[in-house]
Amino acid sequence: MKETAIKCLLDCLARYEESAIPALADLGKQLQSLPPLTESSTPDALIDLYEQGYPLLEKAMWTTGSDFHPLLACYQALFREQESLIQQRGQDDDRHHFILSIPVADRPPHLRACLESIYQVCALFNYGGNASGAWDKIKVIVAEDSRDEDNIHRHIELVEEYRQKGLQVFHFGLDEQYELLHALPPRQREQLGNLLTTQPRGKFYRKGQAANRNLSYLKFLQLTEDKDRTLYYLVDSDQHFCVNRRTESGEEVVYALNYFHAIDKIFRATDILMLTGKLVGDPPVSPSVMASNFLDDVTAFFARLAELNGERACQFHGSQGPVAGDAAYHDLAGLFGFENGATSFPYQCRLSGEHNHGACLQDFARQLNAFFFGEHLTRKTWFSYGSGFAQLSPARTVYPGNYIANYAGLKYIIPFGHLRLRMSGPTAGRLIAAEIGERFSSFNMPNLHRRTTEAGLDDDFRPGVELDEAQQSVDLSDEFERQFFGDLMLFSTEELVKQADVKQPFAQEGIETVIARKEAELLALYRQKHEAIVGKNKQLHDLVFTTGHWWLRSPELAVALRQVQAFIDNIERNFGEHSLAWRKIQSAKHRAQRKQQIVEALMNYRAERDAWDSLF
Numbered sequence: 001m002k003e004t005a006i007k008c009l010l011d012c013l014a015r016y017e018e019s020a021i022p023a024l025a026d027l028g029k030q031l032q033s034l035p036p037l038t039e040s041s042t043p044d045a046l047i048d049l050y051e052q053g054y055p056l057l058e059k060a061m062w063t064t065g066s067d068f069h070p071l072l073a074c075y076q077a078l079f080r081e082q083e084s085l086i087q088q089r090g091q092d093d094d095r096h097h098f099i100l101s102i103p104v105a106d107r108p109p110h111l112r113a114c115l116e117s118i119y120q121v122c123a124l125f126n127y128g129g130n131a132s133g134a135w136d137k138i139k140v141i142v143a144e145d146s147r148d149e150d151n152i153h154r155h156i157e158l159v160e161e162y163r164q165k166g167l168q169v170f171h172f173g174l175d176e177q178y179e180l181l182h183a184l185p186p187r188q189r190e191q192l193g194n195l196l197t198t199q200p201r202g203k204f205y206r207k208g209q210a211a212n213r214n215l216s217y218l219k220f221l222q223l224t225e226d227k228d229r230t231l232y233y234l235v236d237s238d239q240h241f242c243v244n245r246r247t248e249s250g251e252e253v254v255y256a257l258n259y260f261h262a263i264d265k266i267f268r269a270t271d272i273l274m275l276t277g278k279l280v281g282d283p284p285v286s287p288s289v290m291a292s293n294f295l296d297d298v299t300a301f302f303a304r305l306a307e308l309n310g311e312r313a314c315q316f317h318g319s320q321g322p323v324a325g326d327a328a329y330h331d332l333a334g335l336f337g338f339e340n341g342a343t344s345f346p347y348q349c350r351l352s353g354e355h356n357h358g359a360c361l362q363d364f365a366r367q368l369n370a371f372f373f374g375e376h377l378t379r380k381t382w383f384s385y386g387s388g389f390a391q392l393s394p395a396r397t398v399y400p401g402n403y404i405a406n407y408a409g410l411k412y413i414i415p416f417g418h419l420r421l422r423m424s425g426p427t428a429g430r431l432i433a434a435e436i437g438e439r440f441s442s443f444n445m446p447n448l449h450r451r452t453t454e455a456g457l458d459d460d461f462r463p464g465v466e467l468d469e470a471q472q473s474v475d476l477s478d479e480f481e482r483q484f485f486g487d488l489m490l491f492s493t494e495e496l497v498k499q500a501d502v503k504q505p506f507a508q509e510g511i512e513t514v515i516a517r518k519e520a521e522l523l524a525l526y527r528q529k530h531e532a533i534v535g536k537n538k539q540l541h542d543l544v545f546t547t548g549h550w551w552l553r554s555p556e557l558a559v560a561l562r563q564v565q566a567f568i569d570n571i572e573r574n575f576g577e578h579s580l581a582w583r584k585i586q587s588a589k590h591r592a593q594r595k596q597q598i599v600e601a602l603m604n605y606r607a608e609r610d611a612w613d614s615l616f
Helices: 003-016 024-033 044-061 068-089 108-125 149-164 174-182 186-191 209-223 259-269 291-305 357-373 424-439 477-499 508-545 555-575 580-586 588-613
Strands: 097-104 138-144 168-172 230-234 243-247 250-254 274-281 403-405 440-449 466-468 473-475
Touching (some): 003 044, 003 068, 097 209, 108 149, 108 259, 138 209, 168 209, 291 508, 291 555, 473 555, 477 508, 477 555, 477 588
16 A cells, blocks of 8 residues: 555644644654555554544644634545545444434425535545445435425435435435334334324324434334444434534534544444434524523614614624523523523624624614524524543433434434424433433534524424514414423423332322422413513613614614514514413413323323334
């Protein structure tokens, strides 16, 4: 073998071992001690040198002030070169195969972005190689759940487009899902109805993300060739296999994590059954639990804008303010053990080139209604390298858009999908952690979460959110209601697993006692939050429209001000005293119905899990 086979490694050592990464010098010495390379021999020690070098490059790359992009290019090239050496070695490659599932309902732009990110990771890191013209160790299932026939056809076209690029993508259509489901024995299918849906063939769409994901497991079983060497990766269509960097000019998206390589190593080195990564970018929660702190930030923006001249150069650049910590976007972060620090976070203008404060206001205003689809203009989550990618910690939440299981781990599903409640991932996480402890782990390889795409809000289905584009009105009452009772389900489950054995059926009396206590606590917290939102929304309206500030005297800002008014109206519509969701939460009759559903779901959990486990 000629030295050209390790050109990237030699270039990396020459470039960085005496300057940015002195620790690479030891790798250079090890390389010199290896026997001469031949055409027929690729020693394992050589391949291992790359493994030793990756953490060194990662640490240097993610250090503040680093020459990031050259380091990233070197890092990616080393992986591709290592993959070539592994293929040339000629021995059986016993690393894991991956089968990914992307549940998708009427979201072609999101699906395209997700598939593109998978393609980029494959092309840039080349896990498993693609000598056959396709990446041999990666398969992707697009699990259809659309109602609109046109969107189904667009999804199928995307599958074919990315097959042509070398991804092994399969469209798991509604008919195929229905047939697989009904291939189960009737008795077993009946027992699994709450997990796998009971919807008839004629309405076998929008079954919900949980049911559609669980149906993917049936396809997993069909596609699995070696259950000891296959990992199953669940990802939502609005997740991307990349992360965001915070730079002076704003957010930068980078393909800097070799997900498949790292996950394979973790599962080969440990006895874990299930692994979950977190999310960066847009908050992974409903706007129904972000309205109070978002109003703080919008009000702070206008308060600062009032002190500036509308014609002067925009001052909303440069100093970026505090980094949003864990759950900084959440109005009730304390429920999860987090403390919110700063009372408001500054807005960072996304416009480039010369522009004044009027232009900044126009761009700010046109983004406001995206909040009701889950964007938070001021409290994004940013990627932090910390102690590395592979460091594990005990998990307590399943992130449905980023988790991985081995064959045995497929038993630990996200249940209760038939209730259509939010917080299903955290609820499942409490149950799973109580059952398998540290064999359910978290690692520092998040996906980038993007609530909306460049296609805009009108080409995006979000369950529980209704948009009237013409009226600029948004109704998220369904999502808000599901959030409250999802919280009730989560925190009741969290306390229940501390008192009872999760491997045994939960007793009805114990469930009802816990739910009653948590209901009273949540009602009080939601009431406080409700009153705060009402007060803050009035304060914002007065600041923008009744205090005579400069923007009211600028005719060119009329559209922007209408957009701000639409936002304020939508806050009132969804969080005010007369909002539908708030009336439902206040209704003792409605709460009684929901509580009964939750009680029955928790009572049936063990039996449903036993029926599910029998599939494996």
